[in-house]
Amino acid sequence: MTHPLFDLTGRVAVVSGAASGMGRVTSLGFAEAGADLALLDINATGAQETAHEIERLGRRALPITCDVSKPERIRSAFARIDGEMGRVDVLGNIAGEGIRADPLELTEEQIQQVLQNLVVGRYICTQEAAKRMRAHGRGSIMSIVSIAGVSALGRGHVAYSMAMGAVAAMTRELSTEWSSQGVRVNAIVCAQIMNQDLQVRMEADPNLDASYLRGLPIGRMGQPEDIKGLTIFLASDASAWITGALIPLDGGNLAKNAGGSHPGMPGATRA
Ligand SMILES: NC(=O)c1ccc[n+]([C@@H]2O[C@H](COP(=O)([O-])OP(=O)(O)OC[C@H]3O[C@@H](n4cnc5c(N)ncnc54)[C@H](O)[C@@H]3O)[C@@H](O)[C@H]2O)c1
Numbered sequence: 001m002t003h004p005l006f007d008l009t010g011r012v013a014v015v016s017g018a019a020s021g022m023g024r025v026t027s028l029g030f031a032e033a034g035a036d037l038a039l040l041d042i043n044a045t046g047a048q049e050t051a052h053e054i055e056r057l058g059r060r061a062l063p064i065t066c067d068v069s070k071p072e073r074i075r076s077a078f079a080r081i082d083g084e085m086g087r088v089d090v091l092g093n094i095a096g097e098g099i100r101a102d103p104l105e106l107t108e109e110q111i112q113q114v115l116q117n118l119v120v121g122r123y124i125c126t127q128e129a130a131k132r133m134r135a136h137g138r139g140s141i142m143s144i145v146s147i148a149g150v151s152a153l154g155r156g157h158v159a160y161s162m163a164m165g166a167v168a169a170m171t172r173e174l175s176t177e178w179s180s181q182g183v184r185v186n187a188i189v190c191a192q193i194m195n196q197d198l199q200v201r202m203e204a205d206p207n208l209d210a211s212y213l214r215g216l217p218i219g220r221m222g223q224p225e226d227i228k229g230l231t232i233f234l235a236s237d238a239s240a241w242i243t244g245a246l247i248p249l250d251g252g253n254l255a256k257n258a259g260g261s262h263p264g265m266p267g268a269t270r271a
Contacts, residue, residue: 002033005238009034012085013235014078016068016125017095019046021195022144022227026092027061028053029228030235036060038081038088040074040125041095042067060085068095068121069113078128087136090235091129093122093143093167097197098160111159118163123170130174130183137182141174142234143167145187145246147253168246175244184243186234191215191250193222210266217262218251 013030017023018039024046027037031054039054041047044065051061062084066077081088096118099110122143133139148157149164168187175185192198192212198221202208212221230249233239248254252262261268 003238006232006236007034008090008232008235011035011089011235012038012081012087013090013092014038014040014081014088014125014129015092015094016040016066016121018050018063019043021094021224022190022193023092023094024050025224025228026094026231028057029232030090030092031057031059031061033232033236034059035090035235036085037062038077038085039063040066040068040077068125069117071120071124074121074124074128078132082132088129088132089139091125091139091141092231092235093125093141096121096144098157098163100156100160101158102156103158106159111162114159114163115166118160119166119170122167126170126174126185130178133183134178134181139183140235140239141183141185142231143171143185143187145171145189147189147191147248147250150189150246151254171246172244179243184234184239186239186243187246188227188230188234189246189248189250189254190227191222191248191253193224193226193249195224214261214265214267215253215256215258216251217253217256217265219262219264220251222249222251 013035015023015027018027019041036059037054039047047063051063054061064077066073098114145167146164148161149168171185171187
């Protein structure tokens with residue numbers, strides 16, 4: 001039996017990036033806990049597939065084709081959610097991509113594109129959701145932040161890291177602004193979780209797998225399913241006093257000093 005603290009029955013959740021990966025898993029988890037879903041993604045076919053899975057669980061799903069780097073598209077998506085679902089209780093800010101480039105070659109346009117996608121996109125979704133949550137005095141907002149937002153990755157990630165650092169700051173600021181009005185704002189700080197992009201990069205660089213595993217004391221890469229329990233927890237009353245938190249979902253990565261080693265680490269010595 002599910003504990004009632006985790007029950008999302010009667011709540012409406014909006015998830016961006018719902019067509020695949022962590023956004024899809026988060027959406028399914030919310031539906032399994034009883035919520036109805038609005039699914040935002042640029043991938044219309046993928047969002048529709050997630051919607052079908054949710055409907056098979058007996059919940060409502062509204063797939064909306066929406067590029068989160070375009071504020072006007074976000075605003076019209078929320079207007080549609082108002083008309084068709086009537087309220088917003090939960091927001092999962094998951095969509096958005098970075099650009100990797102040599103820091104000496106990175107252009108202003110690339111920096112602006114990454115900030116628009118990851119920072120402005122998450123901000124406008126958050127602003128639209130919070131307006132509706134404030135009106136009925138309750139809501140939970142969660143955003144994906146990479147470990148790159150709080151520690152350095154190298155490998156040309158500087159624009160992505162700057163954007164993710166901004167999302168971490170946004171989380172702390174908005175939690176401070178809104179928590180007394182019932183709107184909690186948290187972030188999930190992710191290390192390497194398998195997706196198509198990572199798969200392609202690991203196939204192209206045979207050393208990347210070992211390099212990632214050196215930073216993961218838990219001894220394996222993350223899988224999209226690993227986010228489900230945490231997102232249900234943050235959406236639900238089980239986390240009622242948790243706000244402004246940056247919660248690692250990282251297999252122990254941030255706890256480990258870069259110079260550390262762990263049992264089973266590729267190439268580890270006891271020296
Ligand atoms: N996978 C990881 O290791 C990892 C680690 C830290 C942070 N993140 C971040 O988490 C988020 C989700 O990652 P994932 O692994 O689930 O990726 P994924 O590629 O499996 O899914 C991303 C989804 O977002 C959608 N999307 C991309 N740009 C969009 C846009 N502008 N507007 C609307 N939808 C858009 C895609 O169509 C896709 O469905 C990303 O922001 C990513 O940067 C991922």
